Amino acid sequence: MNNMEYARLKAFVDLHLLDFLPEVDNNSITIYDSMKYSLEAGGKRLRPILLLESYNFCGENMYLALPYACAVEYIHTYSLIHDDLPALDNDDLRRGKPTNHKIYGEAIAIIAGDGLLNSAFELMNKDMLLYLDDPIKLKRRIKASYEISKGAGCKGMIAGQVADLEAVNKNCSKELLDYIHVNKTGALIVASVRAGAHLGGASDNILHSLTLYAENIGLAFQIVDDILDLYGSEVEMGKTVGSDSKLNKATYPALYGLDASMTKLKELHKAAITALEPYGKRADFLIELANELAIRIK
C-alpha cells in the first residue's frame, strides 16, 4: 500500500505491537523471543488497521482500540506460525524470513502460537478491567472481544483451516472453496472490522455496512493472494511461491482460471465500495484501501 494514512497507521501498530505481550522472566524468555520474532517479521497489519479504521469511522480516540487491534494481529500471527509447521503447510519462508519453527524448533513454535492466541484474549480481558465502572464502554469491549473470539474460532478461521487442510489432493467444489475463503481469511477480517465498530459504539446500520464491506474485501484479499501466489515472483510475496498449488490446495485461480478470478475480484471490489458510498468522506480511507487491494494485481 502506498497510501500515507495506511503507512501512518501501520507505523502506529508496529510501534505498539509488543506493548501488550506479557512480561515473561528469564526461565521462559524463549517463548517471548519466539512470539516477538514472528510479530516483528513484517506483514501488512491489515487486520489491526481495519479494526482501528472501523473504530475511527465511529469517531473516537484511536489509542483506546489499540489493545484489540494488537489482539487480532496476535491471532493472525499465531495462525501463520501454526500453518507453517511441517505437519501443516511445511513452509520454510514467510515474508522473506525463515518461519518460526525453522528458528526456534517445532516445539517452541507450537507453544509460541498458543502463547499469542492466549495473549490476545488476556490483553482484551485486561483492558475490560479498566472499564468495570463504565457500563457503556464495558459492553462495547465485551462485544468486540466476543466478535474476535467467534471470528478466530471453530465456526470461523479454524473451520476454514480444517476444511482447507482436508481439501488437499481432493476435488474441491466451488461451494467448498467459498466456505474455505469465507472462514479461513474472511472471518478474522470481518471480525476485526466489526470489533472496531462495536468498540466505537456503531449503530446497527453502520455495523451492517461495515460488515458488507469487510466480507467483500476479505474474499477479494484472498483471491489476490492466490493469484500472486500462482503468478507472482518469490521476492514480491516473501514466501515460497507455489506452495499452495504444490500441495494441490484449492484456490480461486486454480478452480476458475485467471480471467474469471479477475472478474470476481472486480465484483467484490465494487460491492465493498458500494457498501460505504452513503457515508461520504468518512469512508475515504476504507474505500482507498479496497482500491489498493484490488490494484495489487496489475
Added chain:
Amino acid sequence: MNNMEYARLKAFVDLHLLDFLPEVDNNSITIYDSMKYSLEAGGKRLRPILLLESYNFCGENMYLALPYACAVEYIHTYSLIHDDLPALDNDDLRRGKPTNHKIYGEAIAIIAGDGLLNSAFELMNKDMLLYLDDPIKLKRRIKASYEISKGAGCKGMIAGQVADLEAVNKNCSKELLDYIHVNKTGALIVASVRAGAHLGGASDNILHSLTLYAENIGLAFQIVDDILDLYGSEVEMGKTVGSDSKLNKATYPALYGLDASMTKLKELHKAAITALEPYGKRADFLIELANELAIRIK
C-alpha cells in the same frame, strides 16, 4: 477419588462438557470430532471441580459457573493435546487411550488444541453477553475470565511448559523445578480456584485463603503425579509410565528422592488444609479433596 460428592460433580461436568463447543458444520466436522475425542477421553476433571467448589464456597447456583468450569477443562485438554505431540513429549497414550494425533494426525491435533483454547475464551465471552445489564455479576465474570487467561498464559501455564521443555537433558536446579511446577500445573489450578471465587463474589479474605489452598494442592498434585509416573504401574496411570524420566525431565522424586518428596507432599497437604480450617464445615469438600490427593500414594 472415592468421595461421593466428587463423583457427583464429575458426572455433572462430564454431562455438560460438550454443551459449550461451537456447533460446527460438515465441512469442518473433523475439528469437532477431534476436540470431542480428547474431552471425552476421561480425566479427573480436577480443575472444573475446583472451580465449581470454590464457587459453591461462596454460595450460589452452581449451574451459573458451568461455562467457566468447562472453559478451564478445555484449556487443560488443549495443553495435553499439544504436550503429547511428537515435537514435544511424543506420547502415544493418554489416559489409556491413543493420544489425539495418533487418531487424527498431527495437523488436526494442533488445530484441535487451538480450537479448544479459542473455544474456552469464546464461551466465557458469550456468557458475559448474558450479563451486560447486571454490572455486579458482569464484573465477577470479567475477573474470572481474566484470572483464567493469566493462569493459562505466558506468565502461567505456558511459561511452565517452556521452562520444562528447555530443562530436558539439562541440570535442573531446585529453583527451576519449583518454577516449572508452580507454572505448568499450579497456575491453572490456582486460576480455577480463584475464578470460582471471583464468580461467587468472594471477599478478599476468602480469596486469599482459597488461593493459599490452591497453591499448595497444585504443587502436591504435581509431586503425586511424578511419584506415580516413576513408581506406578502403566494401568494405574493410563499413560506410558516413565515417559518424563525417559526424557530426563525434571521431577521432584528425580531431584529430591522419594523420601524427601513424600515429606514435601505432607507439608503441602497440611498447609492446604490449614488455609481452610477457619471456615469449618463449609470447607469440608475441599479439605476432603486435599486428603484424597495425598493418599493416592499409599
